[in-house]
Amino acid sequence: MMGMGYGVDRSFTDMAVVASPYAARGAALEPRYQPFYAGGQSTPFDIATARFGTAECAAFRHRIGCRHMAMQSSLSSFYIRKAQDDSYIEANRALADIDDRLSYPGPCGVFRCSWDDSFISSFAGKLESYFSRLRSFSSSDCDFFVSALDAVNSYALGAPDAFFSPDEQSAFLSRLCSSDWLRLRLRRHVGRVLSDISRIMGLVHKRSQPYVSDYQLARRVSRLRDNKAVLTETVAHNSLDPDEWFTLSELAGKSVSNPVNRRAELMVRCRGFEICAEDLGHVGLFLTLTCPSRFHAFSNSGKPNPNWDGSTIRDSQAWLVSRFNSIRAELNNSGIRPYGFRVAEPHHDGTAHWHLLLFIEQDNVKSLLSIFKRYMLMDSPNEPGAKKHRFKCIFADKSKGSATGYIAKYISKNIDGFAVGQDYETKSPALETAARVDAWKADNGIRQFQQIGGPSVQAWREMRRMRDEFKEDDPMLKHLSNGEWLALENVRRAADASDWAAFCIAMGGVQVRRNDQTIRCHYAVPQAMEKLCSDTGEIVLEPKTTRYGDIASARIVGVMFQRIFVATRFKDWQVVNKKKFLRGTADVMRGVTDIFDAMEAEQEYMRMLESEYDSYVAKMNALADENHWLLIESLELEAEASRRLAVASGSSERSEPWSSVNNCKTH
Structure with a gap:
């Protein structure tokens, strides 16, 4: 394949299928590239790199560019720099390597880490369907796990090394059948990969894109915007009192999730430690811990570092964590208990470094500094600049300001950039670089702030x-x-x-x-x-x-x-969708209204019955009075007729009334 001229050991069997649905309008290539593009249209990546290589190279670049449309600007600058510094053949090889790092083939197709969130969500749904089908055809959880392992590893979903119970295994397999969980895993993996790729492509440094690439920043801004919309459309309500409810956006604004609140709380705690130190006569130390040269992709001047061994940002953070754990263990064994704060922030190329504000007894200062210096220089102690930059210490001087002031700018710079002014690392406004630091933290899963010692926050x-x-x-x-x-x-x-x-x-x-x-x-x-x-x-x-x-x-x-x-x-708070909650509340109120309307209608009916009943009673009373007088008159007439009959018969015997006793009396 080298004879084809594009310098990559790959076989491209269908060189005619190069047209892209994303092709930019009105951008035509030179005539020698026309056979490889339907309609002569090309992408911005094609135009930017058109002067390099052969026609086969153009087709090769086009196909890779169309796979990673959102990163075409980054790919262009990377390819051009590589072609100018080395050759277009080396640039093609490097481009192929980037494509491999961004692409994850598997049973559900190829997953691209350059996709935006909508494509990631769509692919998560595809994986959910695949795993659900797989589970339905499996005879047991063990069979399902074995069958799913290929896809889990192919898409870097992170299978546990071991399960400690059948329930734990079943829960993991249930997560594989959930698009929500899969989407979170894919997002996290994409952030890690993009962070590593950006450093490999040489995009992240003070002369180009500090802390993170522009594409990483755009993804983070979009993610925060979507998160805000979700929080606004989600409510938490009291399970016993539905009238008490708040949107999650309102609750987040009242918590330390709000950057203003988070910064204020950290400042309060730093100042509180300083007050305690003053009362106890303790000394304030401001320490800076930096990784060895091999972790830095670029030097402080903004030029590539020849000592960089490909270590990632997470590797640098892990190295600092390991060093500090060893330091804390020895301090604890020595009876030295410092207290204060640790701030993790990026160098201009993304490599992590730490700033610490520690308070300690005057008698223990020398021992503490000796332990820190010894552990920080255990790794590569003789490399140039190690003794100068690996570990630095500044004593807090009240004549120059409070000890909290030493770390306040680092806290603010890494939260929202408030009152910092210019970022000393990039010489850009801190209000702008704070968003990049936030993207750096999110993509690499780095804990920025940590309290050392003191009571539980x-x-x-x-x-x-x-x-x-x-x-x-x-x-x-x-x-x-x-x-x-x-x-x-x-x-x-x-x-x-x-x-x-x-x-x-x-x-x-x-x-x-x-x-x-x-x-x-x-x-x-x-x-x-x-x-x-x-x-x-x-x-x-x-x-x-x-x-x-x-x-x-x-x-x-x-x-x-x-x-x-x-x-x-x-x-007990329950979290539900806002529209669903309000619709349910409206349904309840509508039901209550219907009940009251029915009750009102029922009362009106009862009033109608009461009116008719009163009329009926009056009528019956009148009828009873009339019958009473008729009965009396009938009895009087009957008595008068009997008297007259007795006189007419000449009988002097008194007639006895008829009864059940005497009606059979014989004479």
Whole structure:
């Protein structure tokens, strides 16, 4: 195939089938390329690369370009740079490699990681149908798993290494038959692949597209827009009071999902740690941890790094996590317990590095710095710049500003860019680069912020739900002494007042161990009534299960204080589609209206009956009076006739009235 001139060891049997439904209008190629395009039309990628290679090369590029329409701009710049630096043959090989990395063939066809979200959703539906059919024809879950394994591996869906129970296996197989779960898995994989491809193509650096590629940024912006629409069209309502409901968008705006709230809470906690450090006489240290040269695709100047070994962004984050875990273990063994915050952010080429603000006793500063430096230089200690850049430390100087000020700009830069001004790494406005940092975090699954030491932030958030003070006569707290009640109330008051320093003190101090904290979050698996035991009348509760059949994850239901459970979540919320919820509410109200209308109509009918009944009673009374007088008159006439008959017969004997006794009397 090398003789064909496009320099790629691939066979393309149908060179005539090159027309694309996405071909741009009015863009004609040179005459030598006309046989390969129906109607002479081409894509922007074809036009940009037309001057390189042969006619077969043009057909080859066209076919790859049409597979990845959304990335044609990125493919163009990559191909041109490669062809100019090396040759069009090497550029073709590199383009073929990119196509291979973006394409995942399998039993349901080829999945392209360059597809937009609508195509990903469509392919997830296709996979759902495939797995559902496969399951229906399988004799058991084991047979289904074996049959599905090829597709699971082909599309990088991530099968577990082992199942610990049949229920766990059944739940995973049920997930394979759900387009929702498949869509999430495919989206996550696409983000990882695009992040790696962008670095391989040399797109991500300060001279081109910092932190992430433009295509990654566009995908993230579109995803956030779609998420916002979904949150707006979804409501959470109180299961016991449907009148109490909020859209998820409103709830997200009140939580730390809101960038403003997240930034404010982090600042409050940083400042609280600093206040505690000042009271305790501790020293503030600002540390920077960087990966070895082999993790960096580009140097700080924006030129390709010859030492880069192809490591991904996630590899750099994993290396830092590994180093820090070793450092924390040795610090713990040495009795050194620093507290503060860690911020992960990208270099201009996407490689992760960390900034830490730590507070520590003055006597332990030297030991802490020695441990950090030793572990950070264990890997490639002699490479140029290792001792200078791998580990840096700046002591907090109150004359130059607060310790929180050292890390505040990194917190803001990596959330929304508020009040940062220019991004020092890219020299661009931080308000613009913050969106790129967000895409970097999302595509690589990186946790940006981590608290080190100190009390539980989740306990802080739970206590902030408790707006009213605990009553001493509360039956739930009746076994507490006055001192114990005050200890619990101090925790609540500090959280309610957003005073992190006071909260740390109330929880046992900034260096308190988790098991020794005043309160701890209590988790429980939601339960549902399974059945009613007919013999004892006892209600049998079973753990709730997910829609896939496995047991639901434990949720926070309150806090524990000295073996006393304090509930912080009292309502059961149900999440439903907004239109469906409002339609159901309207149906209920319409039904209520119908009932009231029926009742009103029924009352009118009763009033009609009452009127007719009164008329009937009056009529019967009148008739009864008339019959009464007729009866009296009839009796008087009968008595008069009997008297006259007796006189006429001359009988002096008194006539006895007729009765059942004397009517048979004989004379």
